[in-house]
Amino acid sequence: MTTIPDEFKDLFTGKHFAHIATIQPDGSPQVSPVWVALEGDLVVFNSAEGRQKVKNLDRDTRVALSIHDQENPYRYIQVRGKVVEKTQEGAVQHIDQLAKRYLGLDEYPGHQPGDVRVIYKIQPERVQTQG
């Protein structure tokens, strides 16, 4: 089982941003920045139903992400893998926890009426690091 090296786990616990790449319906790539975390050996991020990356991942679970250290951009990790779980359970609390970590706020400031938050969990299959 591919895991995130211990010496790069800080990229998933500090204020660093993952650029998540998914596959569009026509097979072309899409990439956007997200907050990111680890849950055991799984990479997790939070999104909302209806977003492009969510639609893409519901059709094709293959995903790639790269994170550069916000303080030293020449230190980075690249991960390729697959979504192994998608859940709405606890997803509102989860985005609030991420807002606490990234913004120091008790509640995610981007909540919109009608938003259905989702957590994606990614099993890493290939990991490369530098720095």
Place this chain on the structure above:
Amino acid sequence: MTTIPDEFKDLFTGKHFAHIATIQPDGSPQVSPVWVALEGDLVVFNSAEGRQKVKNLDRDTRVALSIHDQENPYRYIQVRGKVVEKTQEGAVQHIDQLAKRYLGLDEYPGHQPGDVRVIYKIQPERVQTQG
């Protein structure tokens, strides 16, 4: 013709990093951080023959990239487009210029014997910004 909005062009001239997504042979995404610049309305970056993203782009010119402002990560741009030119001409000088901008060095410190540098030029087709 899709262009980069003037108010986001600084993301291509400062010390910000583009996360470039390409398509693997099996159709899955790959993403990695690179230095980035603008040449007119084209997004340009520099790589070397043999790299995974180069092999991918030689087979499938469709590309996506996202750049967050290193000082304010909640300000970012996402670009989707296609490679319209690949050239080795001037590519060594070009990576040295990028090293000057990003690192303040006269010469790119990563030159390896046998490296064949290449410049890729991307025509933006879809641009989204935030912040």
